[in-house]
Amino acid sequence: MTQTPQKSTLSHWWRHATIIVMIFGFATLSMLTVLTYSNAPPIPQKVVAENGEVLFTKQNIEAGQDVFLKYALMEHGSLWGHGAYLGPDYTADYLHREALIVQDVIAKNKFGNSYNNITAEQKAFVAQELQTELKTNRYDAASGQLTFFPGEITAYQELLAYWKDFFTKPNSAPGLPADYIKNPEELRDLTAYFAWATWATVTNRPNKNYTYTNNWPYEPLVGNHPSSEAYIWSALSLVTLLGGLGLVLLFFGKFHFLGWEGEKDDFKLLPSPPRSWTLTPSQWGTGKYFLIVALLFLLQTLVGGGLAHYRVEPYGFYGLHFILNLFPYNLLRTFHLQLVIFWIATAWVAGGLFLAPWVGGQEPKGQRLGVNVLFVGLLVVVLGSLGGEFLGINDKLGPLWFWLGSQGSEYLDLGRFWQLLLAAALIFWLFLMFRALRPAIAKEGKSDLSALFLYAAAAIPLFYVPALFYGPHSNFAVIDNWRFWIIHLWVEGFFELFATVLVAIMFRYMGIVSARSATRLVYLDAILFLIGGIVGTGHHWYFTGQGVLNMGLASCFSALEVVPLTLLTLDASGFIKLRKRNKLADGTDMASKQKWAIYFFIAVGVWNFVGAGIFGFLINTPIVSYFEMGTTLTANHGHAAMFGVFGMLALGVLVFCMRSMQSDAAWAKTEKFVKLGYWGLNIGLALMVVLDLFPAGVLQLWDVLTNGYWHARSFSFIMTGTFHTVEWIRIVGDLVFLLGGVFPIVLAGVLSFLKRDLRPARA
Incomplete structure (x- = not known):
C-alpha cells in the first residue's frame, strides 16, 4: 500500500478563528473604551x-x-x-x-x-x-x-x-x-x-x-x-470559568495533537537536529543587547531592594537620610517599574533580531548596521527617560515635566518625548524584522510560522500607540483606561504572544517540534489567550469610573484567562518530553545543549499557572477586587506573574541566544552560574511569596473587612503588628533571590558576552 504523504500545512480555519476572536474582542473593548468618555x-x-x-x-x-x-x-x-x-x-x-x-x-x-x-x-x-x-x-x-x-x-x-x-x-x-x-x-x-x-x-x-x-x-x-452587581457578576464569572475549563479540557482530551508534541505523524516532519549553528554578523551584534539586559536586570532588582526597605524604614535608609532626599520612594518605584519593562522588552526585541536571519534563511545587507543603530536608539530612550524622570519628579523641568520628565502614570511614567522615541525605535525594529523574514514569507506562504513571527512583531509597535491617546488634563478615568490598554494588552497580551512565537521558533530550530506543530501552538495560544484577555482588560476598570456593563463583561471574560494558564502546566511537562526527541545517531542533540533555556520555559509554565492563574483569578472577581485592590495581594500577583512569567521568558531567551554564541568549552564555564541563578531566582521568588507577599496580603484584606479600606492602607497599620513583622521576614527571600539568583545570572550574562567564541566569518 502506498502511503499518502502528509501535508505540512494547517487548515485555514486556525487563522480565521484567530481573526474572528480578535475582531470580536476589540469591537467589545473599543465599545467599553468609548463609553468611558461618557461614564x-x-x-x-x-x-x-x-x-x-x-x-x-x-x-x-x-x-x-x-x-x-x-x-x-x-x-x-x-x-x-x-x-x-x-x-x-x-x-x-x-x-x-x-x-x-x-x-x-x-x-x-x-x-x-x-x-x-x-x-x-x-x-x-x-x-x-x-x-x-x-x-x-x-x-x-x-x-x-x-x-x-x-x-x-x-x-x-x-x-x-x-x-x-x-x-x-x-x-x-x-x-x-x-x-x-x-x-x-x-x-x-x-x-x-x-x-x-x-x-x-x-x-x-x-x-x-x-x-x-x-x-x-x-x-x-x-x-x-459592594453593589449587588459586584456579587452577581462574581458568581457568574465562576460559572464562566468552570464552563470554559470543562470545554477546553474536553477538546484537549479528544484531540491530543493540540500540545507541543503534535500529531504522531508530525514527528516525521521534524528537521534533522543541528550539531551547531552558524551565526550571522547581525546575530553576533545582538550580544551587546543581552549584556544590557543583564545590567538593567541587576539595577532593577537593586532598586527593588531599596523599595522593600522603605516598607520597614520609611523615613530613613539605615540612617542615611541623604538617600531619602536624593531617591525618595516614588522615584525608586518609578525606576523599578520602568527598568523591568526595559530589560524584559530588550531581551525579547533582541531575541527577535537573533532568530530572524535563521528563519529568513539569509542575512539582509546592512542588517548588522541596523541592529547597531537600534541599540544606540534604545540606550538613548533608557538613559534619557530615567534621567528625565529624576529631574521631573524633583521639579527641575518646569512646564516640560510631561514631555521630558515623568508622566506620572504607573508603568507609563516615561515622558511623552521618550515615548515617541520608543515608538519610533519599535517601528525601526519591525522594519529590521521584516527585511530578515521576507524571504521565508515569500517562500512558505502567509500562514507559515515565519509570517506569524512578523505579525506578532508588528503587534508590538501597533499596540503601544494607545499610550499616546491621553494628556495630563484627561479625565483620570480616561487615563486609566488607556493605561491598561498598554499594561494588559501590550505587556501581558501581545508581548506574551510574541514570546510564544519566539519559543516555538527556538524549538523548531532545535529540531524538537515540526513547523506545523509550532504554528498550530501559536494559533491555539493566540485564540485561548485573546478570547479572554482582550475583553478581560476591563477587570482593571471595575472601580475607576466605568459603568456596570464593563463589570459584567470583564468579569466573565477575565475568568476565561485562567483556562489557558491551567493548560500551561501541561506545557511544562511537554517541554521535558521534547528534550528527548530527535537525537542524532551519536546520541547528541541541540536541545540538551539548550537545556537551561528549556528549564526557564518550564518555570514560565509553573509561574504562569501560580502567579497569573491562581493569584490572578483570586483578585480578579469583582467582589474580591472591591476589597483587596491596592493591597499586598495585588503585589503578590504582580511579582509572581510579572517576573515569574515575563521575566523568566526573557531570561530563557537570553540564555538561548548567549548559549548559541559559545562553544561547548566556553559554555562549560558559564553554565555553572546559569544553574545557580536559575534555582536561586525560583526559590527566592517562592520565598518572597510564601513568607511575605501572600500572608501580608491576606492580613491586609482581613483588616479591610474589619476596619475599612482606609485603615488597611494607613501608616499605622502597615508599620505595626504582624503585617510589619512579615515585611521584615521578606528579607530572607530577597537575599536568596538577589545573591543566589540575580548575581549569578548577571555574571553569566557578562561572562557570555566576553567569552563569545562562535564568531561569524564576517563579524
Whole structure:
C-alpha cells in the first residue's frame, strides 16, 4: 500500500478563528473604551457653596492632577485603588477624614455638641444624615456647577491644612522627604483634585444607587458597600470559568495533537537536529543587547531592594537620610517599574533580531548596521527617560515635566518625548524584522510560522500607540483606561504572544517540534489567550469610573484567562518530553545543549499557572477586587506573574541566544552560574511569596473587612503588628533571590558576552 504523504500545512480555519476572536474582542473593548468618555465622573466647571461662593474651579482640579502626576504621587500612594502601596490611597483617606469631619458638623448643627458627646440615638440619626448628604448628587450638568453642602465645605477647608502638613512636615509622608511639595498654590490645587476624586467615590450617579466608582472604596461610615452587581457578576464569572475549563479540557482530551508534541505523524516532519549553528554578523551584534539586559536586570532588582526597605524604614535608609532626599520612594518605584519593562522588552526585541536571519534563511545587507543603530536608539530612550524622570519628579523641568520628565502614570511614567522615541525605535525594529523574514514569507506562504513571527512583531509597535491617546488634563478615568490598554494588552497580551512565537521558533530550530506543530501552538495560544484577555482588560476598570456593563463583561471574560494558564502546566511537562526527541545517531542533540533555556520555559509554565492563574483569578472577581485592590495581594500577583512569567521568558531567551554564541568549552564555564541563578531566582521568588507577599496580603484584606479600606492602607497599620513583622521576614527571600539568583545570572550574562567564541566569518 502506498502511503499518502502528509501535508505540512494547517487548515485555514486556525487563522480565521484567530481573526474572528480578535475582531470580536476589540469591537467589545473599543465599545467599553468609548463609553468611558461618557461614564467618567464629570469634572465641574466650578465647585461652589450653597450661597454661590466659588471654592475651586475646573482649572484648579486639572492643575491638581498636574501636581499629582508631576510629582509621581501614583508611585507613592494610589487614587481609586490604582498606584503604589506605601502611601495612602488618597481618595479613601480623604473620604474617611471627610466623613469624620462632616458627622461632627451635623452633630453640632443638630444637637449642639460634638459627635463623641451625643447619645447613641442621636449618633444613629447623624449616621443616616451623613450618608444622605454625601450620597446626594448636587452636580448640575447644564451649568457644569457642583454644589458642596456645609459639611463638605468644612471638610475641604480642614483638609487643606492636613494635606499641606502631609507633604511638607518631616516624618509625615512615608518615603518622601520634608517639603516635598513646597508651592502653596500646588498644594491647594492638589487638595481640590483629591476633593473632586473623592466626591466621585461617594456620590451616587444620577438615578442610580451606586457611585461613579461602583461604591468603591469600602467605607461603612458613608454607606459604601459592594453593589449587588459586584456579587452577581462574581458568581457568574465562576460559572464562566468552570464552563470554559470543562470545554477546553474536553477538546484537549479528544484531540491530543493540540500540545507541543503534535500529531504522531508530525514527528516525521521534524528537521534533522543541528550539531551547531552558524551565526550571522547581525546575530553576533545582538550580544551587546543581552549584556544590557543583564545590567538593567541587576539595577532593577537593586532598586527593588531599596523599595522593600522603605516598607520597614520609611523615613530613613539605615540612617542615611541623604538617600531619602536624593531617591525618595516614588522615584525608586518609578525606576523599578520602568527598568523591568526595559530589560524584559530588550531581551525579547533582541531575541527577535537573533532568530530572524535563521528563519529568513539569509542575512539582509546592512542588517548588522541596523541592529547597531537600534541599540544606540534604545540606550538613548533608557538613559534619557530615567534621567528625565529624576529631574521631573524633583521639579527641575518646569512646564516640560510631561514631555521630558515623568508622566506620572504607573508603568507609563516615561515622558511623552521618550515615548515617541520608543515608538519610533519599535517601528525601526519591525522594519529590521521584516527585511530578515521576507524571504521565508515569500517562500512558505502567509500562514507559515515565519509570517506569524512578523505579525506578532508588528503587534508590538501597533499596540503601544494607545499610550499616546491621553494628556495630563484627561479625565483620570480616561487615563486609566488607556493605561491598561498598554499594561494588559501590550505587556501581558501581545508581548506574551510574541514570546510564544519566539519559543516555538527556538524549538523548531532545535529540531524538537515540526513547523506545523509550532504554528498550530501559536494559533491555539493566540485564540485561548485573546478570547479572554482582550475583553478581560476591563477587570482593571471595575472601580475607576466605568459603568456596570464593563463589570459584567470583564468579569466573565477575565475568568476565561485562567483556562489557558491551567493548560500551561501541561506545557511544562511537554517541554521535558521534547528534550528527548530527535537525537542524532551519536546520541547528541541541540536541545540538551539548550537545556537551561528549556528549564526557564518550564518555570514560565509553573509561574504562569501560580502567579497569573491562581493569584490572578483570586483578585480578579469583582467582589474580591472591591476589597483587596491596592493591597499586598495585588503585589503578590504582580511579582509572581510579572517576573515569574515575563521575566523568566526573557531570561530563557537570553540564555538561548548567549548559549548559541559559545562553544561547548566556553559554555562549560558559564553554565555553572546559569544553574545557580536559575534555582536561586525560583526559590527566592517562592520565598518572597510564601513568607511575605501572600500572608501580608491576606492580613491586609482581613483588616479591610474589619476596619475599612482606609485603615488597611494607613501608616499605622502597615508599620505595626504582624503585617510589619512579615515585611521584615521578606528579607530572607530577597537575599536568596538577589545573591543566589540575580548575581549569578548577571555574571553569566557578562561572562557570555566576553567569552563569545562562535564568531561569524564576517563579524
